[in-house]
Amino acid sequence: xxxxxxxxxxxxxxxxxxxxxxxxxxxxxxxxxxxxxxxxxxxxxxxxxxxxxxxxxxxxxxxxxxxxxxxxxxxxxxxxxxxxxxxxxxxxxxxxxxxxxxxxxxxxxxxxxxxxxxxxxxxxxxxxxxxxxxxxxxxxxxxxxxxxxxxxxxxxxxxxxxxxxxxxxxxxxxxxxxxxxxxxxxxxxxxxxxxxxxxxxxxxxxxxxxxxxxxxxxxxxxxxxxxxxxxxxxxxxxxxxxxxxxxxxxxxxxxxxxxxxxxxxxxxxxxxxxxxxxxxxxxxxxxxxxxxxxxxxxxxxxxxxxxxxxxxxxxxxxxxxxxxxxxxxxxxxxxxxxxxxxxxxxxxxxxxxxxxxxxxxx
Numbered sequence: 001x002x003x004x005x006x007x008x009x010x011x012x013x014x015x016x017x018x019x020x021x022x023x024x025x026x027x028x029x030x031x032x033x034x035x036x037x038x039x040x041x042x043x044x045x046x047x048x049x050x051x052x053x054x055x056x057x058x059x060x061x062x063x064x065x066x067x068x069x070x071x072x073x074x075x076x077x078x079x080x081x082x083x084x085x086x087x088x089x090x091x092x093x094x095x096x097x098x099x100x101x102x103x104x105x106x107x108x109x110x111x112x113x114x115x116x117x118x119x120x121x122x123x124x125x126x127x128x129x130x131x132x133x134x135x136x137x138x139x140x141x142x143x144x145x146x147x148x149x150x151x152x153x154x155x156x157x158x159x160x161x162x163x164x165x166x167x168x169x170x171x172x173x174x175x176x177x178x179x180x181x182x183x184x185x186x187x188x189x190x191x192x193x194x195x196x197x198x199x200x201x202x203x204x205x206x207x208x209x210x211x212x213x214x215x216x217x218x219x220x221x222x223x224x225x226x227x228x229x230x231x232x233x234x235x236x237x238x239x240x241x242x243x244x245x246x247x248x249x250x251x252x253x254x255x256x257x258x259x260x261x262x263x264x265x266x267x268x269x270x271x272x273x274x275x276x277x278x279x280x281x282x283x284x285x286x287x288x289x290x291x292x293x294x295x296x297x298x299x300x301x302x303x304x305x306x307x308x309x310x311x312x313x314x315x316x317x318x319x320x321x322x323x324x325x326x327x328x329x330x331x332x333x334x335x336x337x338x339x340x341x342x343x344x345x346x347x348x349x350x351x352x353x354x355x356x357x358x359x360x361x362x
Contacts, residue, residue, distance in 0.1 A: 031080040033362040039072035039092070040142040040355035047348060049338050054349075057296060059097040059159075060140075060150045061351060070094050070353075071140055073110045084115040084125070094140060098159060099187075106187040110140075111160070123169035130187055131165060133158040134179060134201040135215040135234045137250050137267070142355035146248065146269050148312045148326035149351060152288045153252045153265040156295040157232070158185035158217075163194065167201075175203040184221045184230065196220045209240035223257070230256040236267070246271040254294070261292040280314040296336075306332045324353040 046064045054062050061070055075088030088110035099107040113129030138145050138154040163181035179199035182189045197219025204212045217232040236250030252265040271282045290296045290304040312326035328349040337347035
């Protein structure tokens with residue numbers, strides 16, 4: 001009986017959000033409808049890796065020397081002047097890897113949320129449910145990312161979050177939001193955990209071609225048999241230099257365990273359109289310093305400092321389809337990369353990724 005009651009409390013908050021979602025879906029007449037299907041299949045080749053998996057914290061394109069489905073989702077979005085809702089289901093290795101800690105019923109949920117608009121005059125929304133993460137430059141759908149594989153810090157920070165989001169857009173330049181969450185990338189949790197984690201999102205567009213974005217988190221996370229407070233900050237900016245060139249620079253910083261342990265990540269991207277909207281190239285560099293192995297699992301004695309560089313070429317024969325190739329080289333002072341039955345300080349990897357994004361808009 002106690003176990004049954006615990007399971008009820010564990011999914012209580014998510015169940016309430018689903019009820020709100022269903023009520024809104026059938027009680028409102030939508031002015032707009034968007035149905036989307038997005039997915040990506042990949043071929044990976046790591047010549048020095050004989051194992052079947054990449055590093056344990058990689059949740060996208062995780063298999064090596066294989067062809068696999070990374071992500072496939074179907075989503076539905078409704079919206080009118082006072083109400084909006086989104087629901088999506090997914091499958092693929094991303095869902096299997098990144099939602100492994102969730103209850104089985106939640107592992108294929110991509111998004112499920114409902115939002116209400118408070119006034120006619122101002123853009124103030126309250127959204128509840130399973131939401132896309134407010135942290136970071138990259139997302140799950142391949143078509144929305146500049147590079148092929150995700151950055152190290154993207155796979156080590158939330159792709160989704162569950163809770164309440166109050167957002168305000170005073171004009172076209174500013175977007176502000178505060179979030180009450182149930183944890184660090186969690187769907188199922190006890191009701192007592194809700195409100196112990198908070199997030200803030202600030203986005204500023206000084207000009208139409210320039211964006212500055214800040215996402216932060218403060219809350220309690222489990223570490224072994226105890227709970228500790230994590231503070232996390234992501235800051236990035238994108239700038240379109242001309243119709244063919246874009247640059248992006250980002251900085252992630254985090255601290256926890258009585259401010260004694262912290263990490264830093266620097267991410268830089270440069271994108272160039274060789275043929276406008278048809279042939280694009282992206283160069284990426286990332287440096288992740290995690291000296292106490294807070295984010296990077298493994299040997300606690302290793303002062304993890306990882307560098308990653310990559311070059312990818314995107315071919316878009318039609319609007320909804322992208323064929324992307326990537327060469328990736330990662331290196332570290334310490335031996336952390338698999339080399340047959342041993343570890344080495346560097347790793348080459350090659351990827352061929354086909355992604356599709358189909359939309360029906362009414």
